[in-house]
Amino acid sequence: MKTLRTIFLSVCASGVLFGAAYKIPEQSVDAVALSAANVAAVKGADASYYNPANMIWMDEEKSYFEATLTYINLPSIEFTSFVNPILNGKSKNENFLVPTFFYVSPKYDFLRWGISLTAPAGLSKKWSTPYQKAYAEEFSLEVYEINPSVSFEIWENLSFAVGLRFIYSEGTVKSDTKDLHDLGLAKARFRRDMDGDKSEFGYNLAITYKPTSDISLAATYRSKVDLNEEGNAKLYFDAIGGKVYDGEASVSIPLPAVMTLAASYDYNKDTTFELTYEKTKWSSYSTLDFEYQDELNPGLAKVFDAPIPKNWKDTDTWRIGVSHQYNEKLKLMAGFAIDETPIPEDTLGFELPDADAKIYSIGFDYKINNQLTIGGAYLYDDKDDRTVVQKREGGINGEFTKGGAHLVSVGLKYTY
Numbered sequence: 001m002k003t004l005r006t007i008f009l010s011v012c013a014s015g016v017l018f019g020a021a022y023k024i025p026e027q028s029v030d031a032v033a034l035s036a037a038n039v040a041a042v043k044g045a046d047a048s049y050y051n052p053a054n055m056i057w058m059d060e061e062k063s064y065f066e067a068t069l070t071y072i073n074l075p076s077i078e079f080t081s082f083v084n085p086i087l088n089g090k091s092k093n094e095n096f097l098v099p100t101f102f103y104v105s106p107k108y109d110f111l112r113w114g115i116s117l118t119a120p121a122g123l124s125k126k127w128s129t130p131y132q133k134a135y136a137e138e139f140s141l142e143v144y145e146i147n148p149s150v151s152f153e154i155w156e157n158l159s160f161a162v163g164l165r166f167i168y169s170e171g172t173v174k175s176d177t178k179d180l181h182d183l184g185l186a187k188a189r190f191r192r193d194m195d196g197d198k199s200e201f202g203y204n205l206a207i208t209y210k211p212t213s214d215i216s217l218a219a220t221y222r223s224k225v226d227l228n229e230e231g232n233a234k235l236y237f238d239a240i241g242g243k244v245y246d247g248e249a250s251v252s253i254p255l256p257a258v259m260t261l262a263a264s265y266d267y268n269k270d271t272t273f274e275l276t277y278e279k280t281k282w283s284s285y286s287t288l289d290f291e292y293q294d295e296l297n298p299g300l301a302k303v304f305d306a307p308i309p310k311n312w313k314d315t316d317t318w319r320i321g322v323s324h325q326y327n328e329k330l331k332l333m334a335g336f337a338i339d340e341t342p343i344p345e346d347t348l349g350f351e352l353p354d355a356d357a358k359i360y361s362i363g364f365d366y367k368i369n370n371q372l373t374i375g376g377a378y379l380y381d382d383k384d385d386r387t388v389v390q391k392r393e394g395g396i397n398g399e400f401t402k403g404g405a406h407l408v409s410v411g412l413k414y415t416y
Contacts, residue, residue: 023258023280026379027100027118028068029411030323033363033377035335037276037321040208040218041264044413045102048114051218051262052149052161053206055114059415060107068411072096074124075406077353079132081398082389086183088398089129089350096124115148121255122169125351130179134190135350141171143227143255147204161206167255169227170197181238189238194249196231202255214266224257224284233292248293257281270325278317282342285312310347315340319359328367333377335361346395348388353400355386365413373413381405 025036028046039051045066047054058064074094081087104114124140127133149163173194181189202225208218233249236242258281264274288308296305319337326332337359343352363377383403388396 023121023255024098024119025278026070026407026409027116027120028066028102029363029365029375029377029409029413030333032070032379032407032409033333033335033361033375034274034321034323035319035337035359035361035379036278037262037274037319037335037337039220039260039262039274039276040216041262041266041272041274041321041323045104045114046116048102048104048149049116049118049147051206051208051220052114052151052163052204053159053208053218053220054216055104055112055149055151055161056107056110056153056159057208057210058104058107058112062415063106064102064104065414065416066102066411068100068102068409070098070100070407070409072098073406075402075404077403078401079350079353079398080401081131083397086185087131089127089132091132092126092128094124094126110153112151113149114151115146118145118147119143120145120167125353127350130183130185132350133175134177134180135175137175141169143167143169149204149206151206157210159208163204163206165202165204165223165225167200167202167225167227168197169200169229171195171229171231189236191236191238192233194231194233196229196249196251198228198230200225200227216262216264218260218262218264220260220262222258224281225255226252227255228252233290245292245294245296249290251288251290253288254284256284272323274319274321276319276321278319280315280317280342282312283314285310285342311344312342312347313344315342330367331365333361333363333365335359335379339381345388346390346392348386348390349396353386353403355384355400355403357381357383357404363409371415373415375409375411375413377407377409379405379407379409381407 026032031038042050042054045064076093077091079089098119101117121143122141125136127136146166147163149161151161153159176191178189202223204222206220210216230250235245237244259279262276266272288310317339321335323333339357341354341356343354359381361379365373365375367373381404385401387399390396
């Protein structure tokens with residue numbers, strides 16, 4: 001019973017956590033092509049998201065628009081147990097389409113405004129094998145952000161920007177220990193079905209300094225936003241007759257603050273190099289605690305309502321991007337990044353079997369005419385295999401392999 005309770009508490013953790021804890025930095029064609037090393041040198045409509053301070057130096061009389069569609073493929077992750085082969089499992093292969101939009105206005109005296117619609121976080125993981133299904137049979141979280149911003153010219157080589165983040169998220173969770181019960185690995189059956197949504201607000205800041213015409217230095221900051229998910233939860237405990245709760249529930253998970261420092265260098269006017277450092281403050285996520293409208297009895301509270309320690313750590317990401325104007329119409333791009341996972345071994349679960357990663361990307365922009373440009377990009381997120389040995393009762397003991405993601409983006413850019 002204690003082992004099963006540990007499993008169910010981990011199920012609770014998977015509810016809304018996965019999407020909120022997994023940010024998606026690649027939102028535009030150029031960002032996918034450059035592994036998101038697209039901050040100091042960004043010059044298109046996507047500057048409204050990646051570095052609005054740069055908007056002030058774009059062509060003063062023009063407006064910029066970009067629409068991007070990104071296909072995301074999550075290959076199956078395999079888990080091999082060190083304890084019992086019956087606990088082995090394989091997640092489902094999953095596919096998503098994510099549209100994003102960006103706009104930058106003409107310049108008005110010493111300022112310029114822009115707006116972006118992005119999906120900065122949100123993912124899904126589904127398992128149908130018995131052991132993993134007890135943690136994450138099915139759950140998803142979608143996070144959308146509308147981010148208007150204004151850029152100011154302080155001096156001819158220094159600009160500053162400020163913006164507001166309007167964030168909406170919604171999620172669904174289903175998890176079930178039925179198959180473990182049928183296999184004789186659990187004495188009772190726990191089930192959970194929850195959905196919820198919420199709107200929240202934050203802010204972003206950006207600054208760019210150009211010491212020379214071919215060097216740009218930039219810093220951006222996106223504030224922490226607490227996703228205070230509110231919705232309905234149905235909890236089942238079949239050992240005592242089925243449904244034990246059907247009512248309001250809530251939980252708060254941080255979308256962490258992110259600080260970015262970037263430097264770019266234009267070489268011979270045709271080639272641009274950018275180095276980007278990103279610090280993500282995942283340490284703000286220390287505990288997960290569900291709240292229910294009605295108080296659960298002490299026995300059920302131990303199963304469904306105990307605070308869950310997470311103890312995530314801050315992460316460092318290094319990105320490098322290179323773009324080359326091959327001729328008047330064609331620009332080629334490539335990127336590479338090294339990304340850390342925030343999840344320590346002792347709190348990692350099936351809802352997010354994350355690992356350190358290396359990221360590789362390529363892409364292009366092709367100018368149809370002076371107003372219209374099309375682009376395409378591909379990115380491969382190569383997750384390391386990860387061994388997990390959790391000494392606590394009910395902990396995971398095994399190896400996760402074949403994790404990662406493929407992103408393919410196509411986009412249309414229009415200047416008028």
